[in-house]
Amino acid sequence: MTTILGLSGSLRSRSFNTALLTAAAEMMPAEIQLEITTIQGIPLYNEDVESMEGEPKSVTVLKRQISDADGLLISTPEYNHSIPGVAKNAIDWLSRPLSDIPRIFGARPIAIMGAAMSNFGTIQAQRAWLPVLKALGAQVWTGGRLLVSEAHTVFDTSGNLVNTQVEEELRVFIEGFANHVANN
Template sequence: MPVHILALVGSLRSGSHNRQLAEAAVKHAPEGVTVTLYEGLAEVPFYNEDIDTDEQRPAAATRLRETAARADAFLLVTPEHNGTIPAVLKNAIDWLSRPLGSGALAGSPTAVVGTAFGQYGGVWAHDDARKSAGIAGATILKDAKLAIPGSVTRFAETHPADDTEAVAQLVQVLSALAAATKVPAS
């Protein structure tokens, strides 16, 4: 049975380099690993405990939770917005943290990767994503990380899936996630 990793991307822009990095993860997943890029984070409303009831929970939030519940691990792919994690990714973490203590993130191996224009590749946002997901109950793989600086120039003419160095580093992160799951890789 393959290890199933769910990739959540913190950028909604269709041409985002972070989305492309997630596409590279899908394309280059190691043998025995399947990466699924979640579509639909833009439709998930901001978390509000008042609507997080069986009677009122939005369908988009239910779909996110159901999809996440089937994942063995999570890959959070995030740019840096004003020095921190984008709201759309933070919102997904909030929805997946509930019910408190038993949400889809609870105990799930999770790694954070991404690219940004700046010289550090978005590390502030990556640190905030690790912090938030960890508080939500995820098992953060602290050594499985990838921050690619200079995205605008580095990926101006090359998709991350065609960048040998980026792919090699991404495969290392995916392999670490797979090894951290309780699912034996096939």
């Protein structure tokens, strides 16, 4: 069984990005599973804390989830035309110590998608992720693109994906990435 880990870049309980991952999990091709995780509980990165107390348990758990997976799918919100601080903070923790970077970021394909309330569907956040992932030596999958705009109209109040066009775009994106991961 091939496993992809879905990481939501939002802490919001009714996050559209988490809902997008949930919709993706329901349409995975056979023999490929999408497990969804969270950045909840990851403290603000502080090098003093790292030196004195070591890696927080929440970071160790997330590292293990990533290293157990064959691929990583980040669903990113967009804050002020860039990466939300909480999501970047989680990646910063994951990049410590430097010796862990190849194991966490270099060893598996990573895809980015995102949902936002604007008309531009996280295009600027997704662009902002690229130099970060490049710095970490990540294998960024560029075979597809998914920008979910006006997310508040695409999901219902229970977080169900109710827009058939977005559903189809998600299916194409997910199948492309999943097949890439399975054949990697």
